[in-house]
Amino acid sequence: MPDGQTPLVSIENLRVEFQGEDGPIVGVEDVSFSIAPGETVCVVGESGSGKSVTSLSLMRLVEFGGGRIVDGRLEFARDGGVVDVAQADPDTMQAIRGNEIGMIFQEPMTSLNPVFTIERQMTDGLRMHRGLSAEAARARALELLRQVRIPEPERRLKQYPHELSGGMRQRVVIAMAMACEPRLLIADEPTTALDVTIQAEILSLINRLKRETGMAVLFITHDMAVVAQVADRVVVMYRGNLVEEGPVQEIFAHPKEPYTRALLAAVPRLGEMRGKSAPEPLRLVGEDEHRLTPTAPAERGPLLEVSHLTTRFPVKGGLFRRTVANVHAVEDVSFVINRGETLALVGESGCGKSSCGRSILRLSQPTSGTVLLDKRDILGLNDRDLRRAWADMQMVFQDPFASLNPYMRLSEQVAEPLTNYGLARGSEVQDRVAGLFDRVQLPRSFMSRFPHELSGGQRQRVAIARALAVRPKLIIADEAVSALDVSVQAQVLNLMMELQAELDISFLFISHDMAVVERVSHRVGVMYRGRLVEIGDRAQVMESPQHAYTRSLLSAVPIADPARRTIGEDMNFRPIPSPVFPIGHEAAPSVYEEVAPGHLVLSTAFD
C-alpha cells in the first residue's frame, strides 16, 4: 500500500462459512488486504482457494450462494464516508452494487439474460441508479458500447445475447459493469472461458478502462501469466487462507512462502525453452532433480503419417433431417509424427485440432485422406481390424471427470484393454494393473476405488494408465491437462514426458496453451479454421513464426513474467469466421511453402 493514501477497500479478518451437510464449512478464514484507489489487485489461487468467495463477499452476493459472513470487516470508502459492507443493510448494498462497485464474471455465454435485448440489460441499471429516462439511458448505453469498442453499437442494442460472440458478450458485460462509473471493478476470472486472442483483447480493454477512468480493479484468477500481465499487487490464497501478499514484481522475483514458490515453479513461461533442443520436465519444488529427460528423437523414421485428412460434419435440418450444410472441421491436413516424438497441435476453439485427433482414431469418421500408422492404412480398416489397431494408439481425454466410468472400479477399467486385447489373463491381469498404477505414481490402494473418490489429477493418471495398458506406440492427448490446476498440470506433464523417455511413446499433444506446448513438444503444428497453417520444429514455429495467424496467436499469449508485459492497451484480433459451408463447397487444397528444412507454412489463402 503506497503511504499516505486512504484505501478504497479494506478487508479485515474476513471469515465466510457455508452451511454443509455436517455443520459449517469454512470458505475463507482470516483474510485481510486492501485496495488503493486506481490500483489493480490480483487474487490468485487454485480451485478451492476461496478467491471467488472473497470477491463475492465484497458485493454481499456470497449469501445467495448459501454463504455467510461470520466475522470481519469489509470497509468500502463511499462519498459519504466509509461503510462496512459486512454490516450494511440491503438498501445500501443495492445502492453500492452496480453503481459504486461493478462486477464481471467468468462465463460470458451465460452472463447475459438470453431472453432480453442488450439494450434492456444495459439500461435497467442506469435507470435505477441514475434515474435516467429511457432516451438518456439508451444514449449512455451507446456511449459505453463505443467505449468498449463494439462494432455497430446501434445494431447491438437491438440484438439478443446469443447473436453475439463470446468475446463481444464479455465486452457487453464489462460495459454494463462500467455503466455507472464504479470506483471498483471486480473481475472474477473474466477471461478463463475465452480463447487466448479474445483473452488478450479483454485484458487490454480492462487495462485501458482502468487508466481512462481511474477505477481500481480486483482481479480474481487462477492464471499466473494473467497476474503477471495485469497486477499491481498480488494476493496469493490457498485453501481459504491468505498465503502471501505483495507487489507483483516482488512476488514473481522473490516469493517468500513455499506455496507461492511451488505455484510459480509449476507455471510454464512462454519463451523459457529458447535454445533448448528437447522438451524438459518442469522443475517442481520438493521433487528430486534427476528425472528422466526426453531427448531429441534420433531419426528413427515416421510412426504416423497423416495426409490430406479432411473431416466434415453434416448439419442436419428439415423434415427428414437431411444434410443442409457441412462443418468443415478438418480441411486437407497432412503431417508426420516420428517414433518417440511429440507433435503438438495448437489453435483456438473450433480450429479443428480435436476433430483432427479424433479422426485419426476414427472416433469421428474422416471424409477423405489417409492415415498410416506403421505403414498400415487406418482409414481402410473394417470395424474388427480397427479395434485391433487401437491397441497401438490410445487417447487421453480432456475432462478427467467424464473419461472414467463412474460405476466401475479403477482396476477393472485399467484391466479392460488387457483382457480385451488378450494381453494378459488370470492373475497376471491384476499384476499388470498394479504395475501400471505404480507407473503413473498412484498408490495400489486406489485400485479398488471408484472414480468419484479421486481428485482430477489422480483420475487423469488413471486414464493415462488405461491408455498405457496396451503399450501403445501413439497416445493422442486431447487437452489432457487443461482441466487441471496448475500444480497438478505440471505433475501430469512431467509424467507424460517421463513415459515418453522411458517407453518411447509418440504423442499427439492437442492443446490451446502455447506455454505448455512449448514445454512438451518436439514439433508444433498450428491449426486455424480446419487447416494446418504452419508446422515445424518447436524452435522454428515458436521462435520464428512465419504465418500471420501464428504470429498473432503468439502475440496474444500472456507471459508469466511481470517484466515482460506484452498485453498492451488496445489489442484487436480478427474474429474467426464460421466453419459452416454450403453443400458442394469446394475447398482449395492446402499448399505449403518450405521456409526452412521441415518448416512448412500454408500459402493457400482462406476464403
Next chain:
Amino acid sequence: MKLPAAFRTSKGLIGTGLVIAILLVAVLAPMLIPADWATKMDMRARLSPPTLAHPLGTDQLGRDLLYRVLLGTQTSIFIAGAAVLMSIVIGLPLGLISGYAGGTTDNVLMRLVDTLLSFPALLLALTISAVLGPNLHNTVIAIGIAFTPFLARIIRGEALRVAQMPYVEAARTAGNSDSRLILRHILPNIMPAIIVQSTISLAFAILAEAGLSFLGLGTQPPDASWGLMIQASRDYLDRAPWTALVPGAAVALTVLGLNMFGDALRDALDPRSKGAS
C-alpha cells in the same frame, strides 16, 4: 453404511417407510388374512360407518372395508408392477438401440414413439383394455403398452447422452465390443435414470389402474382392487362417503410414498450430489 443424504430428509424417510409398509401389506396380507373375511357379507351392517367391529366401515354388501383394502393392495401393486416391468422390457431395448445406433433407426423409432405419445396414456390403456376385453391380465397389458413410449423416450435420451461420454469412447478404444459397451458401460450409467423413472411410473400405474377399474374397464369382480372399490362406492356417496375415502386414501398413500421415495432416489442418484472432490 451411512444412508445417502437424500434419504435422511423427512421426505426420504416417510417415502421409504410408506413404500416398505405397502410392500409388506401386499405380500403379507393375503397370507395372514383369510380370503373370506373380505367377502363375508354382514347384511345387518351394510354401509356401516367405522365401528369397533368394522374399524373402517363396510360397503353396500356389508363387507369389511379394512380387509378389502388390505387384500386389494396385492392386486393393485401386482398390476402396477407387472405393467411397469412390461414397459421396461419393451422400452429398454427400443430406447437403447435408438440412442446407441442413431441415424435412420433412431429417426424411425422415435417418430413412432413421438406419435404414440400423442395418445393420452389413459385413453390408450382404456382402448386396448376395451378391445382385448377387460380383465386383470389385459389391464396389465393395456397399462404396460400405454407406458412404453414414455419409457423408451427417456431411455433413448439417456443412452444418447451416455454414449457420447468420453468414458464410453475410451472404453471403445480399450477394445470393447458393441455388446460389452452397451452392457458394461452404457447400461449401468443409465440405470439410475431407469430406476427413478420406474418408481415414478409405478405411481402413475397405480393411478391408471384405479382409473381403469373405476370405469369398469380394468380389474373385474371378484378380483378386488382399490379402483373397483371406489367405483362401487359411487352410488352411495351421500350415505357412506367412507366407502370412497378408504380406498382413495389407500391409493393416495401408496402413490405419495412412491413419489416421495422417487424424489429422494433422484436426489441421491443425481451425479451433482455425489462427493466430487
Next chain:
Amino acid sequence: MSYILNRILSMLLTLFLISAITFAVTNILPGDVAMMIMGTQSNPEALAGLRETLGLNDPLLAQYGRWIGGMLTGDWGTSLVFKEPIAPLLIQKMTASGLIVLLSMTIALVCAVPLGVWAAVHPNRWQDTASSSAALLGVSLPDFFWGIMLILLFARALHWLPSSGFVDPREDLLLALRHALLPALALGLGLMAHLTRMTRATMTGILNQEFIRVARAKGLGEGTVVWRYGLANAVGPVMTVAGLQVGYLFGSIIVIESLFNYTGMGWLTYQGLLNRDIPLIQASVFVIAAVVMLANLLVDILYVLVDPRIRLS
C-alpha cells in the same frame, strides 16, 4: 418461417401415423369386431351379415384405406350406439370438453406459477416445504378422487354447485360455467400440483444461473431479479410442460366427465368403449390424439415467440 412450414409438414406425417396406429390398435389386436359388437352369443348369420356390411372381410389395408378416406372427406361413419353420424356428434362434444380443459388449464397455471416461483425463491425453507408438500400430495391423488371430494364438499355439503350434467354455454353461460367448474377443478388440481413442481424445478435452475448473479451485481432488487429476469426465462419451459399436459387432460376427461355426467368428448369416448362401438372409438381416439398433437404444435410455435434464441436462428 421455414421452421413453421417444417412443423406443419411434420404434423401431417404425424397425423398419418396417428391414424395408422388408431386403426391398428382397434383392428390388429385379437378380437373380432363383429363379435365385439354383437356379443359372443349372437347367431352366426347375423355376424356374417355384419362382417359384410362393415367390410370386415376385405383385406386390412383396404379397410384402412376406406376408413381414412372417410375421415378425410368428413364421412366419419355412424355410431352403433347413438345411431347418429359421428362427425357432428364429435364436434359438439369436443366444444363441451374444450370448455373444461381450458378452464382447468387456466386455473392450474394461475395458481401453479406463483406457488412454484415462491418455493424456488426460498429453497428448503417453510415456504418451499409447504408449497412442495401440497404439490406432492396433489400429484399423488387420482383425479377422480379429487372429483369425489369436490362433489361431497361443494355439491352435497355446501350445495354451491351442481354435481352433474352439462349445459351448453350458448344457452346459459352462467349455468354452463357452474356445471363446468367442478369437473374443471377436478382436472385442474392434479395438473396444478404437477405444474407447481415443474415451475419450482425450472426456476431453481434459472436462479442458479450466472445472469441472475450479474443482475444482482447490477444492484437490481430481488423482486426484479426473480419476477422479471428469472420468470421471463421460465415462461418457455413451463409452457412446454403445460402443453404436454394437454395429453394428460384428454385422458383424464374420460374419467372425470363420466363421474360428473358431463356429456363431452370423454363421456362420449367412454360410451363408445363400454359398448364396443368401434367406429365411434376409432373416430374419437383419432380426434383426441390429433387435438393433443395440435396443442403441442401450438406450444412449439408459441415457444418461438417467447424465446429469441429459436426465433432468430
